[in-house]
Amino acid sequence: PMDAALLAAAMLLAPPARAAQPRPGDNAASVKAQPHEPFPSSSHLFGETEDPLDTLVIAGEDLRDALASAPGISALQMGLRAPREEDRLRAVRAAARPREISAVPYLAATLLRLDEPPRIRAAAALALGRIGDRVSVPALAEGLKDPMPEVRYAAALSLGRLPADGVATRLERVLRVDPAWQVRYAAVIALARTRKGFAATALADALAGDASWQVRQQAARSLQDLSSARVAAALVGALLDPEPSVRAAAGSALSETDVPSLQNALADALADEKDPSVRAVLRAAVRRAPRRP
Numbered sequence: 001p002m003d004a005a006l007l008a009a010a011m012l013l014a015p016p017a018r019a020a021q022p023r024p025g026d027n028a029a030s031v032k033a034q035p036h037e038p039f040p041s042s043s044h045l046f047g048e049t050e051d052p053l054d055t056l057v058i059a060g061e062d063l064r065d066a067l068a069s070a071p072g073i074s075a076l077q078m079g080l081r082a083p084r085e086e087d088r089l090r091a092v093r094a095a096a097r098p099r100e101i102s103a104v105p106y107l108a109a110t111l112l113r114l115d116e117p118p119r120i121r122a123a124a125a126l127a128l129g130r131i132g133d134r135v136s137v138p139a140l141a142e143g144l145k146d147p148m149p150e151v152r153y154a155a156a157l158s159l160g161r162l163p164a165d166g167v168a169t170r171l172e173r174v175l176r177v178d179p180a181w182q183v184r185y186a187a188v189i190a191l192a193r194t195r196k197g198f199a200a201t202a203l204a205d206a207l208a209g210d211a212s213w214q215v216r217q218q219a220a221r222s223l224q225d226l227s228s229a230r231v232a233a234a235l236v237g238a239l240l241d242p243e244p245s246v247r248a249a250a251g252s253a254l255s256e257t258d259v260p261s262l263q264n265a266l267a268d269a270l271a272d273e274k275d276p277s278v279r280a281v282l283r284a285a286v287r288r289a290p291r292r293p
Helices: 004-013 052-056 061-067 073-080 085-094 101-112 118-131 134-143 149-159 167-177 181-194 199-209 213-223 229-238 244-256 263-272 276-288
Strands: none
Touching: 073 085, 073 101, 085 101, 085 118, 101 118, 101 134, 118 134, 118 149, 134 149, 149 167, 149 181, 167 181, 167 199, 181 199, 181 213, 199 213, 199 229, 213 229, 213 244, 229 244, 244 263, 244 276, 263 276
């Protein structure tokens, strides 16, 4: 496994430090998503769940990766030393190949360099997630402490793809304490992917108490794949959420669980619901919900 010594060696091999570039403060409200960057805004949270890591895998890309030769460590090193930000970003993305473990030390070092622009650090975190080896866990765990939310967001998403001990515990803490809703949103997606036993409890707590409707909505969506009586109770409680999108997500998720006798709860919620769009979701959910045997 990658340890402190390996990370230290990677830092020595990384590009020389550049002068720090001006960037927004670490207040979540001051952070603006860059165009085409994998950082969600409220307007992009409706419909099916989107994992920005999946945007790295377009049609045929994995096949091309299998047929094309890897850029090689020397090319990655050269690209990371390029003076132009776009060239460094291109080098990071080119290294984002499944099982390209030799690139991990260089990408890890890039992720941890605070003199690099946030979008390059975030791209390095996403690249580590696509490589998909647990050797990246220590660097990504450090990425969860980055001052910029978009970097923490990318690190959380990538950690959810790595089958390593302690990942779910780190994500659960992010979900509880990170000040940026976007990062907690990523933690919900990633935590659900770990399938750990306590993930359902952490997501249910987020559904009941997170301050941001975006996080509560995603928690409801994620819980539908972690069916249990505890999950069903949390989703039923969310039918009373003040945000219509959360109530709709909870109703839809309830219809997909395998817990019987939920039709009464859904029917009661439908009778009390005033929002037309939520009523439409609940009406469909009542029809799909499992019946008591």
